[in-house]
Amino acid sequence: MSILYYENTKTFHLCNKEISYIMSVLPNGHMGQLYFGKRVAEREDYSYLYETASRPMTSYVFEGDRSLSLEHVRQEYGVYGTTDFRRPAIEVLQSNGSRICDFQYQGHKIRKGKPKLAGLPATYTESDEEAETLCVVLKDSLTGVKVELLYTIFAKGGIFTRSAQVTNQGAEAVHLTTAMSLCMDLPDCDYEWLQFSGAWARERHLKVRKLEQGIQAVDSRRGNSSHEHNPFIVLKRPETCESQGEAIGFSLIYSGNFLAQAEVDTHDMTRVLMGIHPMGFDWKLEAEESFQTPEAVMVYSERGLNGMSQTFHRLYQKRLARGYWRDRVRPILNNNWEATYFDFTEDRLVEIAGKAKECGVELFVLDDGWFGERNNDHAGLGDWVANPRRLSKGITGLAERIEELGMKFGLWFEPEMVNKDSDLYRKHPDWILSTPGRNASQGRNQYVLDFSRKEVVDCIYEMMAKILGEAKVSYIKWDMNRSITECYSAALPPERQGEVFHRYILGVYNLYERLNMNFPQVLFESCASGGGRFDPGILYYAPQGWASDDSDAVERLKIQYGTSFCYPISSIGSHVSVTPNHQVFRNTPLHTRANVAYFGTFGYELDLNKLTEEEQEMVKAQITFMKEHRRLLQFGTFYRLKSPFEGNITCWMVISEDQTEAIVGWYRTLSHVNMPYTRVKLQGLNPEFCYENQETGKKYFGDELMYIGLVTSDGMCGQVEENTGEYGDFDSRLYVFKACKK
Numbered sequence: 043m044s045i046l047y048y049e050n051t052k053t054f055h056l057c058n059k060e061i062s063y064i065m066s067v068l069p070n071g072h073m074g075q076l077y078f079g080k081r082v083a084e085r086e087d088y089s090y091l092y093e094t095a096s097r098p099m100t101s102y103v104f105e106g107d108r109s110l111s112l113e114h115v116r117q118e119y120g121v122y123g124t125t126d127f128r129r130p131a132i133e134v135l136q137s138n139g140s141r142i143c144d145f146q147y148q149g150h151k152i153r154k155g156k157p158k159l160a161g162l163p164a165t166y167t168e169s170d171e172e173a174e175t176l177c178v179v180l181k182d183s184l185t186g187v188k189v190e191l192l193y194t195i196f197a198k199g200g201i202f203t204r205s206a207q208v209t210n211q212g213a214e215a216v217h218l219t220t221a222m223s224l225c226m227d228l229p230d231c232d233y234e235w236l237q238f239s240g241a242w243a244r245e246r247h248l249k250v251r252k253l254e255q256g257i258q259a260v261d262s263r264r265g266n267s268s269h270e271h272n273p274f275i276v277l278k279r280p281e282t283c284e285s286q287g288e289a290i291g292f293s294l295i296y297s298g299n300f301l302a303q304a305e306v307d308t309h310d311m312t313r314v315l316m317g318i319h320p321m322g323f324d325w326k327l328e329a330e331e332s333f334q335t336p337e338a339v340m341v342y343s344e345r346g347l348n349g350m351s352q353t354f355h356r357l358y359q360k361r362l363a364r365g366y367w368r369d370r371v372r373p374i375l376n377n378n379w380e381a382t383y384f385d386f387t388e389d390r391l392v393e394i395a396g397k398a399k400e401c402g403v404e405l406f407v408l409d410d411g412w413f414g415e416r417n418n419d420h421a422g423l424g425d426w427v428a429n430p431r432r433l434s435k436g437i438t439g440l441a442e443r444i445e446e447l448g449m450k451f452g453l454w455f456e457p458e459m460v461n462k463d464s465d466l467y468r469k470h471p472d473w474i475l476s477t478p479g480r481n482a483s484q485g486r487n488q489y490v491l492d493f494s495r496k497e498v499v500d501c502i503y504e505m506m507a508k509i510l511g512e513a514k515v516s517y518i519k520w521d522m523n524r525s526i527t528e529c530y531s532a533a534l535p536p537e538r539q540g541e542v543f544h545r546y547i548l549g550v551y552n553l554y555e556r557l558n559m560n561f562p563q564v565l566f567e568s569c570a571s572g573g574g575r576f577d578p579g580i581l582y583y584a585p586q587g588w589a590s591d592d593s594d595a596v597e598r599l600k601i602q603y604g605t606s607f608c609y610p611i612s613s614i615g616s617h618v619s620v621t622p623n624h625q626v627f628r629n630t631p632l633h634t635r636a637n638v639a640y641f642g643t644f645g646y647e648l649d650l651n652k653l654t655e656e657e658q659e660m661v662k663a664q665i666t667f668m669k670e671h672r673r674l675l676q677f678g679t680f681y682r683l684k685s686p687f688e689g690n691i692t693c694w695m696v697i698s699e700d701q702t703e704a705i706v707g708w709y710r711t712l713s714h715v716n717m718p719y720t721r722v723k724l725q726g727l728n729p730e731f732c733y734e735n736q737e738t739g740k741k742y743f744g745d746e747l748m749y750i751g752l753v754t755s756d757g758m759c760g761q762v763e764e765n766t767g768e769y770g771d772f773d774s775r776l777y778v779f780k781a782c783k784k
Contacts, residue, residue: 043197045152045176048086052147055088056176056193057081061200061342063193064088065118069110070103071146073118073178073191075227078202079288080344101125114309116227119180119191119206121145128313129257129305131225132208133320134187135217145180145189152176156194156203161548163295163582164337165194165203165361172197172361186212187327199353200342206335210327217540218325222301222317223294224338228277231255231306236276238604242269243592243625245573246604248687253277253312259303261319265490265526265543266297266570267577273300274608277314278347284682285346285725291354292316293608295362296336297579298547299323322529324540336579347607348681348725355610355680362578363585363613366563371672372586372643373450373565374402374665375517377617379409380593380624381649384418386411388433392443397650399447401658402665405517405645406444407452412437414464420487423459424466426505438513445514452517452565453509457502457553459488459523466501473498475542477530485524493549494542495533503556510561518557520584522570547579554583567615567643576605586613586643593619593647594626595638596772599686599709602641603694611696612676616642618664620652632657634774636664637707640675641694644668671705671778674698678705681725686711691754693722701728701744702781708754709774717758721751733779741782752777 043058052067053076064076066088076091094115096108103110103125112126122130123142134143154170167173176193188211194203204224210216231253237260238246251258260271267273273294282289292314294300299319306312316338325333339357343350360368376398378391395406413429416422422429428436435442437453444451460467460474467474467489474489476482482489491498509515531542557564566584568575572591580587590601598616605614616639621629639645650661668675675696683706684693690711697704704727727733727744734741742752757769 043174043195045174045195046084047150047152051087051089053086053088054150054176054178055084056195056202057084058195058197061195061202063195063202064091066092067147068092068115068117072112073147073180075116075118078226078228078340079342114311116229116311117225118178119145119189119225120227120313128307129303129315130220131222131315132189132206132218133220134182134185135219135324136185137214137216141219143182143185143187145182148179148181148188150176150178157192159205159334159337161551162334162336163362163551163579164205165295165339165357166364167361181211185214185216186210187216196357199356201353201357202340202342203337204340205337207332208327209332210329213329215326215328218327218333219323220320221325221333221335222315223335224292224314224316224340226314226340228312228314231310231312232279233277233312234280235304236278236607238272238274238607239270242571242574243590244597245269245576245590245601246272247600248604248607248685252280253304253306255306255308255310257303257305259301261299261301261303263299263319263321265299265529265546266522266575267300267579268525269571269574272608273302273316273577275302275304276347276350276607277304277312283346284348287344287346289343289347289350291341291343291350291608293339293341293354293578294336295339295578295582296547297550297575297577299543318544322540322543325544326538326541339578351607351682352679354608358578358581358608359610359612359677362581364582365558365585367565367585369677371676372612373405373517374668375405375407375452375645376403376650377407377409377519377645377647378649380619380647384411384416386432388440388443391440392447394649394651395444395447395449398646399449401650401661402669403449403646405450405452407454407517407519408440409454409519410456410521412453421461421463423456423461423488424464424491426455426457426502426509436513437509437515441514450516451514452519453515454519454521455506456521456523457506458491458493458550460491461488472532475526475529475531475546477528480528483527485527488524490524490526492531492533492546493553494531494545495549499549499553503553506557507560510557510564515564517565517567519567519569519588522575524571525574551579551583558583569615573601576609581609581613586615588615589642592625593617594623594628595630595635596628596711597626598638599692599711602638603682603686603692606680606682606694611641611680612643614642617645617647619647628772630772631770631774632660634709634772637774637776638709640668640671640776641696641707643676644672674703674705679726683722683725691720695724695726697726701726701731704733704779706752706777706779707774708777711772713758713769713771713773715758716760719753719755719759721753721755723751724748728781731781732784734782736778736780741784747779
């Protein structure tokens with residue numbers, strides 16, 4: 043790993059064993075992009091990659107010189123209006139109304155390791171040998187605005203991070219109206235665009251289309267990263283598949299309004315922008331004030347989409363998630379929400395927990411309804427004090443009863459929200475985000491607290507910290523059940539209202555950070571009506587997230603498959619729920635519900651007392667299996683094998699780092715009759731190892747399983763003479779392989 047600078051050519055080459063990133067100072071002082079991709083040899087002069095041409099209807103930077111038009115040059119941090127007409131990486135509104143800037147190279151610094159970003163989540167290093175960082179300093183001489191572009195290259199993997207810090211070194215205030223984390227100009231557009239989109243209960247579905255001239259984009263303007271689009275995109279070559287070919291993943295470590303965009307000009311050059319959404323964003327910078335953008339992560343892979351995903355998984359699992367739970371297997375939990383909703387008593391909860399303990403569950407979680415006057419979703423949010431009519435000795439008493447059973451206790455909060463029917467709102471009606479003189483919209487009968495205000499965050503922190511300080515709470519499910527509307531803060535002047543969305547997210551991060559610091563052994567699971575804020579920003583504070591409110595196993599195949607493109611399996615909250623399922627009313631076999639949920643944190647969303655004795659024995663076996671294999675399932679190397687977006691069969695697998703153990707999940711949505719014989723080619727095995735199927739005792743060499751395939755044919759390949767119940771819709775199987783002697 044090294045960052046090289048050649049003074050004669052003003053060229054930078056950032057490289058490790060896998061990737062190279064090359065850029066240089068352009069004739070006008072701007073930074074130009076020359077190359078990003080597979081590692082290339084070191085040389086001083088890459089100027090041949092800087093291509094110019096005199097084109098009709100083109101404006102040029104220098105009078106009398108037709109050699110430089112920014113419209114046709116690849117750049118590092120483009121601006122609009124000085125011969126470049128593409129969407130900009132930065133835009134600064136000045137006191138005279140102009141938005142034109144000229145950011146020229148002033149110098150650079152190279153340092154070992156990776157600096158922290160103040161108040162923001164970001165990847166990190168634990169030693170200076172893990173990464174190296176380049177800071178390129180640009181300045182607009184007229185306004186005095188300085189931009190520091192941060193580039194970090196990690197020693198291992200095709201990983202590159204980018205962010206920018208903007209500082210007003212001029213005498214007058216300016217308004218930052220666009221500040222992207224990443225601007226990446228690519229020389230062609232021969233890519234397919236992958237995005238991960240959906241809605242509540244069907245999050246992160248894979249969508250694929252070819253890049254075309256014009257703009258392709260996903261975004262959120264909801265105040266949260268959203269169910270609709272994830273802050274993650276992939277550009278891959280048309281021939282790239284899961285196992286081979288070139289792919290670049292772009293991920294934003296941020297939880298608020300975002301934009302991820304690819305603009306292809308009519309000369310087939312591609313500009314990728316990623317960062318805070320500029321719509322409605324307006325950050326006032328007084329003299330000497332600075333603004334730091336969130337961090338964007340780029341991962342380059344020539345080993346296909348699985349190779350890209352595995353790099354993201356390792357990075358986000360080990361160098362984004364932090365703290366006590368980062369490397370620990372997650373406790374198997376039972377959440378009471380779908381078992382009781384708001385209809386529970388303390389004794390009823392203990393009854394549910396008792397059966398869960400009997401089955402082997404390790405953590406009981408009390409969901410919504412324990413606080414204030416919370417008998418339904420119309421009241422109580424904001425009053426984080428236990429309701430004594432439901433919990434006679436409060437959270438402390440219930441937690442002690444759960445601990446006496448031999449289990450840990452967890453608790454649900456929704457700290458960012460308030461009901462009007464609450465003591466908090468009655469005392470502080472100005473603490474919600476709402477626009478003066480206009481209607482305040484509600485969602486789920488609740489309103490959004492103004493987390494851009496320190497006093498609001500402090501108040502919520504004190505209530506939560508009091509409970510965590512007094513009661514034995516080992517886990518927090520942090521929910522967020524609506525997006526932001528009427529985004530206006532009563533505490534900020536008119537010229538700073540464009541800052542509220544971002545300040546809100548900074549407040550969320552601040553609350554998370556304080557709780558993490560003061561209660562370091564509490565396991566946080568993020569939730570936002572399920573997957574409405576499943577993003578890398580939250581992963582920095584909560585090492586796992588509830589992937590979706592949709593707990594149906596068949597729907598979860600697509601949700602978890604799409605999620606796996608960026609996020610590690612240890613981050614995916616996945617549980618077994620009742621049938622008929624409460625979201626889609628589907629009846630799914632108990633074994634399939636578990637076989638899907640194993641590939642995540644694993645738990646139950648039901649009252650185990652209501653299962654038959656036979657089903658309870660199945661649950662005990664499932665929990666025993668998970669306890670035996672959860673380190674492999676949660677921290678092994680994950681491969682996608684067959685996509686639920688392309689057929690009736692879904693297949694994925696996980697393998698240990700030493701390649702001695704593997705678990706394959708195989709899922710068939712609908713059964714058919716007289717079907718072809720089937721097999722699935724596995725990946726990641728050692729071709730010379732002999733592997734034993736732990737159920738059948740049959741042995742296979744790794745090369746057989748990878749190149750010939752695992753035979754998955756069953757009775758559906760012929761006529762099933764007698765309905766034994768062995769085959770049917772929504773079927774699934776697990777194959778467990780262990781290396782053995784030949």
